[in-house]
Amino acid sequence: MEGVFGYKFLFALVVVMVALIMSEEALAAQHVVGGSQGWEESADFSSWASAQKFKVGDQLVFKYTSGLHSVVELGSESAYKSCDIGSSVDSLNGGNNVVKLNKAGTRYFACGTLGHCDQGMKVKITTVAADASDSPTSSSSSSPTSTSTAPSLSRSFAPVVSISLIFTLLFLVLF
Numbered sequence: 001m002e003g004v005f006g007y008k009f010l011f012a013l014v015v016v017m018v019a020l021i022m023s024e025e026a027l028a029a030q031h032v033v034g035g036s037q038g039w040e041e042s043a044d045f046s047s048w049a050s051a052q053k054f055k056v057g058d059q060l061v062f063k064y065t066s067g068l069h070s071v072v073e074l075g076s077e078s079a080y081k082s083c084d085i086g087s088s089v090d091s092l093n094g095g096n097n098v099v100k101l102n103k104a105g106t107r108y109f110a111c112g113t114l115g116h117c118d119q120g121m122k123v124k125i126t127t128v129a130a131d132a133s134d135s136p137t138s139s140s141s142s143s144p145t146s147t148s149t150a151p152s153l154s155r156s157f158a159p160v161v162s163i164s165l166i167f168t169l170l171f172l173v174l175f
């Protein structure tokens, strides 16, 4: 009997972990720039970026050989097009950088190593609102109270659903 319980408990644990991972994924995603190739010259960043959907709250992960490359954020489309590294708004190095996409809009990244940007080591990231109904900018506010409570309610909704789902599954499996 103890063995059966142990098996069931293990199964429940797996279910809980999978549910947690799935709910985390639904809330925010991590995008490894360049996919499996990472932030390296060989990767095709424009086709990689066009296949991704960047939402507010998501993260960009730059993985590269430290010392060989770096990450430079550029402030404008023109600086991005001309690879004007000198006009950078932010500079990162070390081989593993996480950049949070905290608002909707377009951001420009390039490699700071001489010549790399001109060789195509740059990427343009366009971030969209996480959810159309969740976006405070898309909905016109009629009353100030509704706008302040609406985003926090919808944001807490997803974890509540996943937690209740976890407990339901746990209950079904154990009893």
Ligand SMILES: [Cu+2]
Pocket: 041, 068, 069, 070, 111, 112, 113, 116, 121
């Ligand atoms: Cu580089």
